[in-house]
Amino acid sequence: xxxxxxxxxxxxxxxxxxxxxxxxxxxxxxxxxxxxxxxxxxxxxxxxxxxxxxxxxxxxxxxxxxxxxxxxxxxxxxxxxxxxxxxxxxxxxxxxxxxxxxxxxxx
Amino acid sequence: xxxxxxxxxxxxxxxxxxxxxxxxxxxxxxxxxxxxxxxxxxxxxxxxxxxxxxxxxxxxxxxxxxxxxxxxxxxxxxxxxxxxxxxxxxxxxxxxxxxxxxxxxxxxxxxxxxxxxx
Numbered sequence: 001x002x003x004x005x006x007x008x009x010x011x012x013x014x015x016x017x018x019x020x021x022x023x024x025x026x027x028x029x030x031x032x033x034x035x036x037x038x039x040x041x042x043x044x045x046x047x048x049x050x051x052x053x054x055x056x057x058x059x060x061x062x063x064x065x066x067x068x069x070x071x072x073x074x075x076x077x078x079x080x081x082x083x084x085x086x087x088x089x090x091x092x093x094x095x096x097x098x099x100x101x102x103x104x105x106x107x
Numbered sequence: 108x109x110x111x112x113x114x115x116x117x118x119x120x121x122x123x124x125x126x127x128x129x130x131x132x133x134x135x136x137x138x139x140x141x142x143x144x145x146x147x148x149x150x151x152x153x154x155x156x157x158x159x160x161x162x163x164x165x166x167x168x169x170x171x172x173x174x175x176x177x178x179x180x181x182x183x184x185x186x187x188x189x190x191x192x193x194x195x196x197x198x199x200x201x202x203x204x205x206x207x208x209x210x211x212x213x214x215x216x217x218x219x220x221x222x223x224x225x
Contacts, residue, residue, distance in 0.1 A: 044152065
């Protein structure tokens with residue numbers, strides 16, 4: 001199974017700052033990497049698919065990059081509603097796997 | 108509007124069986140990859156099972172041989188039959204739709220809690 005390792009586990013930042021979240025795959029997954037946002041008590045929301053494509057309705061401050069084994073989710077200027085848990089997921093091979101998540105908290 | 112509504116969860120004893128249902132509206136389940144994803148209390152996301160548009164199914168290692176995914180095209184519903192339940196199956200189970208014919212999940216149900224405990 002492909003293992004996804006997210007870092008850091010927790011990121012403490014202030015509104016207005018930029019955030020960089022990382023996801024590393026245990027093997028080459030090309031660009032088959034997806035990012036989700038999950039707020040407390042809610043279902044996850046699709047943010048980015050295929051490494052760099054924003055999903056419908058996702059603000060432009062969210063961007064994804066990377067290919068192969070190293071991927072990054074960047075939030076350019078944090079809004080109060082961006083503080084949440086972020087998960088990466090690979091769709092390159094079965095079984096689908098998720099990273100353990102990065103918690104983005106208000107500093 | 109795309110909508111997914113899960114039902115069938117609850118408290119079940121270890122070794123028991125439970126069947127989750129997911130009612131879909133706003134699209135046709137047989138045209139998409141339909142997937143179950145679960146989340147244990149306070150934990151991360153775990154992929155459980157998928158049924159592709161063509162009917163092929165895949166399962167996660169922890170549920171293979173115990174869980175069965177299926178769909179009813181006429182009622183536009185997705186199911187998860189869960190047998191030989193264990194305490195570690197306790198989780199919120201989400202019904203999800205893959206974007207296009209992929210495993211990028213663009214629509215999620217609200218989730219249904221399954222608790223396995225004596």
